[in-house]
Amino acid sequence: MSIAYAPGTRISTRGEDFLVTNIIENYDGSVLLDAEGISELVKGKRFTFDSKLDTDIQVLDPVNTKLEADTDYGYRKTKLYLETQLRNSVTNSNKICIAQKAAFNVADYQFDPTLKAFKLPRPRILIADGVGLGKTIEVGIFLSEMIKRGKGKRVMVLALKSILGQFQQEMWNRFAIPLVRLDSQGIAQIKAELPANKNPFDYYDKTIVSIDTLKNNAKFRHYIEKSRWDIIVIDECHTVANSSSQRGDLAQFLATKCESLVLTSATPHNGKKESFANLINMIEPTAIPRTGDYAKADVEPYYVRRFKHHILDAEVQANFQDRKIVPIHAPLTDVEEDFLREQQKIKFEALRNLDKETEENLFGKNKRAEQRDFLFAIGLFKAYMSSPKAAFSTICNRIDRIEKSGVQTEKAEDNLDLLKGLKEGLEIILASKKDSKYEAFKNQLVKLGWSGRPKDDRIVVFAERIDTIKYLRERLTQDFNLDEKAIVEFHGGLTDVEQQGIVEDFGKKDSDVRILIASDAGSQGVNLHYYCNRMFNYDIPWSLITLEQRNGRIDRYGQKNTPYIYYLVATSEVEGLKTDLHIIENLTKKEEEVYKTLGDAGSVLKLYDSGQEEQIVQQAIAKQDEGFLSDDIDFDLDALFAGEGDITDSHVEEEPVEEVATLFERDNEFYQSLIEQLKSVQLLEQQDANFVDPTYLEIRNTKELNAILYDLPPEAKVKVNDIYRLSTDKGTVQNAIEEARKKKGEWAKFQMLYDLHPIMRYFMTKLEASVDKDVALVAKLSRLPEGRAYFVVHGQITNNLGQAVVSSFFVVPLSMAGGIADKPYTLKEFVDKYKLDADLSTEYVAESDTTQLTSLLPEVVQFGQELYMRQLQVQKEIEMEGLLTKYQEQLKAWEASAKEQVAIDFQDKTMTGIIMRKKEDTEREIETIVSRSSQYYKDLTSLNQDAYLKILAVFYN
Template sequence: MTATKPDARETLAPGSVVVVRDEEWLVYATEETTDGTLVHVQGLGELVRDTNASFYTRLDHVVPLDPAKARVVADASPRHRRARLWLESTVRKTAVPLGERALSVATRGLADPLSYQQSAVHKALDPANLRPRILLADAVGLGKTLEIGMILSELVRRGRGDRILVVTPRHVLEQMQHELWTRFALPFVRLDSAGIQRVRQKLPATRNPFTYYRRAIISIDTLKSDRYVASLRRQRWDAVVIDESHNLSNVSTLNNRLARLLARNTEALVLASATPHNGKAESFAELVRLLDPSAVPADGTLDRDELRRLVVRRHRHSPEVARVVGADWAERQEPNNVLVAATPAEDAVARELEETWLWPGRGGSPYSGQNAALFPWTLAKAFLSSPAALKETIDGRLGRLGNDDRADAERRALLQLAELNAETLRRPSAKYTKLVAHLKQIGVGRGSPARAVVFAERLETLRWLHRSLPKDLGVSDDAVQIMHGGLADDEQQRIVEAFKQEQAPVRVLVTGDVASEGVNLHAQCHELIHYDIPWSLIRIEQRNGRIDRYGQKHPPRVTALLLDPSSDRFAGDVRILAKLVEKEDEAHTALGDVASLMGRFDVKGEEDAIRAVLAGTKDFDEVVRPVAAVAAADDFAAMFTQLFDAPETPPVVTATKSEQRTDPGSGLYDDDVSYLEDALGEAFIDPTAPPARGGVGWRRNAAFGTVELNPPPDLAQRLEVLPQTYLTDRRVTERLVLATTLARGKDRLAAALRDDSDSTWPDAHYLSPLHPVLDWAADRALAALGRNEVFAVRGAVNAPTVLLLGTLTNKRGQVVSSAWLTAQFPAPDSPSFALVAPHGSAREALAALGWDAVRTNPRPVADLDVLQRLIAPAVHEAEKHLLTVFAAAEQDVAQRVEQWSRRLDRWDVEADALIQRSEIKQRRTSVEQERALVLAMAPDQHLVRPLLVVVPDMEGGTQ
């Protein structure tokens, strides 16, 4: 295939410089819309330097500057500082090509380099897929949030992550925001209740908040409301992340409506869930359709190869995981099931429940409602939780009773049960007494750092424990915190963050199942207590995963307190619940998928099945299958387990030696802090001076691995999008402290959980490649050159040489391929002959120019008129050379586009036979959108830019 050469001087490709409204702008993305070409730009001139803008070519006169007419100017700065800064900034601002297999920035954050997480990122970015779409279905504790951060980091570096929306349950908003900022320097505006209030104060009521913030994190409960759905329909995103995505599969829910809307309006989509299916192939197919509507045939069947392409699933004992987590994930101890003999008063309640409610005689249950088989077990479950929970259940039922004869009979039975239960409230509860003893045994008490999380299902049980534990443990009231779904989202987040801090007073967290999904509680805690046992393996696994996860340094211990009445029947029930805890532990080790044991795949379904076992209508072994039976089963759940929990993990494609390089810079600087320091030196006469004297108070402490500065106004303005609590706690717009080494960054992040600052935000944020301060430095450096200018410098060349960068882009303005070239002119007075040489990277090209070391600059380059005549021939010769180079890239993309088109054609053929079905018509709309995307991915323009003119340095000059 022969590449078609567009007129590069008319192109609006990313990296080109344009003039709009008499200001100079750098193009970073373009897109074709129904209203014409939309050009996204960043200001270069003094008046617009900190401005991002978008212009329609139909409405504004967008004039691209002709690279062949670039003007050569001499760099007179010491050691060519201005040229080095400009080149480094250009490299940083040039997007990594879409097809690049190596990870550029994902491995340079504060996440441990775990191969299984990196393999998930490689799969998400696989060039074989036209857009990044993946379901992260790793089991609880493997670090799906870190995988999300790594994927988003790479998308940003590839120019595919400018606008990002993250959707999570509300109680993990701050946790997700914290991880993405502290580990990857990705700032997100948190739109919780307080955040939304701040937005309303800033914006007019009619303003769409999603146009104001480029990157936002919001809860799914907030976002699915009709108020925001209307705003979302008008927004396009580069990437959307939806956490706990198992809540999306029911097509009749608002969650699914929201997910379908977002899936249509984003290029990259990352779904995350440790429990991604409910055992029904059709429900799982709905999740897969969100990722790729053509991956599920029109008849709804699931294809194993498509699932392998779109889904990542591992668990704690998968070989890929087990061989790398080591001591950073201590093995769980054996379950500690503690049978607690009931008191006489509690035995009396148990007998009353048995004889009157659970297994009544001929008269039957006194329950007067419609489901006589259900309410007695609600009473039994409340009793096994706590006397307080049973009282609440009885009182609630009494308040709903009518006045007929049946209601009167039930009222009498309830009052009799209430009278017996009242006696248990007046005396010490056996299980509560054991809880207090157990907490003291593990070291919880005044002056001790030991912590524990106590789970219970009933809100009244939580309140009772919250009221009683401080006095009986001898600790202050704030040492015992309660968390439940009725609390405001910011209060839930505050409690979770406090539990992670070593110096926070909280020692016991009593919580309901609101904390069983997504919350990390292992930072200071390895003791978990089930005060009551859920009648669900899924819920038990979710609870245990709060402390049994990567990063847990101490063997986590799970203790279950089981009230053991003296009656045989109730004793049997208790042992059934104890077996649930043991089965969860067995499946956790062998399968990593406890839901497969019961085959219900949702908490309510499992509770109903266990209720049948307790009622005696089913056997336990019939409801909870052995692990071996699950592995041998022939159903969708077994297929899921076999696909993603297989002992052999497909190998990750290994990049070449040059591709494995993870440094995204040019090599002109040893590290990010040296680049930042040089940028400050160029921008300010004396960066170390205080702001009042024209500096920024720059301080570099190499021994401690930190730097400090007072952000100037333009930087402080950029920092306003950082997490609000981080800005408040650390006051970084006044004094910004940065950790400059990986070790120091990890140390300060860990120290935030140990110090007495009452904040989990580090006092020194790690200076990773995507940090906004580096982006600010790059923009300042790029503004150093005038309109369409190129620096002339000296280097280790034999004849004047022009350094050029060529980029191939598609209709979406994304860089498909890039190439670094040098054009040498042996006879500069006759520029008709140029020796064009390709280079594998910016580093290689600069090394060929002798710019792999800092060079002295004794005087500015002279004879600029001669060098000026080299620019146009260099650009033209490079364009000719790139016709061949880019032809291969175009051919590769064309083949993938063709393959994708054939996939869509096959889906259409299959759908034609089912067109009478309304859901097929809806799916066809999504497939047609996919077809339009495929066409937009084809390369359609390239740009060649001269970056540097290098003349021979007859005097040497490296230092």
């Protein structure tokens, strides 16, 4: 007789226990079982069994449980076993259950993305909070909660190459979530350690990698096509919003390879519905109609977006500092004005030759010569506003190109004589050092008492051009007699390891770096605020978005000192030039105005794209329009959600954290008892783990433990026989994070002592395995009613995806003579009623008692199923049926709309072979989305099988 399997069934084979997650039927009636290990040796690992080969597969039956008396003092073993089961079990709560214990200052708004994601069929979310609000912490909260729910075993994070190390360190230091960093150095290490044909994404469950590494590495693309993840995180997701780009195509593909998806960006859209729709479609393909016409209500369930002034919590506000803006005006020298008069002459000559139509379309693809001359003049002005050296390089490159091609015209950009004249003007400026902006910058540093010595302030300088960065480094080194270690360049031309190394070093107290000169490659994501509160915008980007991102590097959550932001602003009275300089300066004033009111720089021009904002500035210069930022100009672009704004509610739950059942008053009491118990049964040596004080645990890294922790970040690992330090005190861990910032190359010496730490998960598994898989512990308590037995049971119901939908610890009260004594109720109610979390006295358990209790097991299973789990199952089925109806209705509406749109799109087209194939491909794509979604919803909401019961313990009198 064949065995009936279903997802969620517990099986035993090869001496270990497994949870069936998927069944594939063979043509001959046998089955392939995808399963996840649940007993000690195989816990968390995934396997596939063939029922033809594995003939010893058995479905676990709780009636066959063996009862063994607990003889430990105070029934420590029973309490620890139950507590470990509680802590290791998945939760179905839609509230926060574990993340609040991690090493960060809890603020309810940071829980909102996770809580909102839990309201969806699949937990997927776009985190679009403003610059500096802590999106990385919000990702850590999501990951830790999903791990607690058994849905975060396999994780891949995609981040900018400059912040791979920073992100990895935050996840480990604060949440004890280990990510293997696959930067160029990490990849080289993997090649040395793993066989050539080994997929690193199969070997390492949790990784962090740059999307450009995946995009540019064909072998890695092959690896990811063969892999699947529980969660994929894409940081700075605006870089993948264009679905037709290589990055965007890869991101769209990855969205289909995971159960949960987290996207993060402070600039999640460009104001157009299409770009925002691309991101939302990655989260939920049926959220947006095929017409592309959607309202805020359609997408609001899938994202959160708040800015600093939306968070009213006083403690949160206390972690921000009020910034100071310091404009530094630099009157241009005579030789500079002579050069820029020539630039203005080219600009005005080009504009005079433009007709009205061309002027309105300065940036069209087919540019006339006058357009090219105008753009050349603007480019030259922008280069000089960065530095004379940047303008010099621009002219030299242009001359070289003309001389190599031999093609000259009368137009400015191709006029060799004109270009050489401009070059001579720049040579005079550079040779005479008549650079007014640099002199103003240098004087400000002197005014601050800065000379680049170890005790001087640490300073960040942003400049757009690489030539400007190198120019500044050269001049500062000479003028302040700087050691080469005191000044560092950061730009996109550096390798990923070099970029990460600079960011890591700059955030350390003992860093030699006094001044970091960065391009805008350093304006996104990187934390530069730890020991720095002064930032200079040496040139002013022609984009409010870029300006906001730059300023957010030091003006962010956790900054301890007043952030000073300096703007180097050139001034002149030369006609035309004066207006152009005012237009650029007005960008800085508008950014500050937005900072104090809207909070979102992108909402000013409603372009949400730095490149398009630069074009608007160029148009303002062409029109000499100083008021372009204050006028209500219609740029003929779709405003996202027309007037509603894209901000979401910052209070998803009034009480976001759920109190969980426990048999211990405090966490550290549980961990102390756990360590003592493991030592008493020789699963730990005395010297392997010891509490220094009630909150501080030291653990020796044994060879066995070192092998278990193979996937820890190398910087977090200690040598064999050295000590890991864990603490239940958040302050201790956060202080350790602060201390680690004082010394180069160091990570925090303390981590959080909580259930998600890999070492504690390992110890809890060892405790769980110390009780045989088919055994329940028995404890006799005089405080219980006489003649009663209370069987502690864990009941679990799974759906067809193998996910636990109901998970409950409950008690079945029986008369020792047989028969139900009371209706079953929760373990928490039982613990509270009989004070099982207090000290217990061990009593003698007679063999005849265990024999009598064993005879009651069939009744326990019967009453547990019928009187408790079946009721929960019926309630859940009703809830699931309602959800399925809702999901299916939404899916049908989307399908009908999609098919209607296809008919409209192709109704006026001649049905050639190509057009017909395109239509068929579109229809097939819709059918695939509908089919996959429909099946997913059915599997998600199906609860057809009986609950799985495991009897854990018996208390009786």
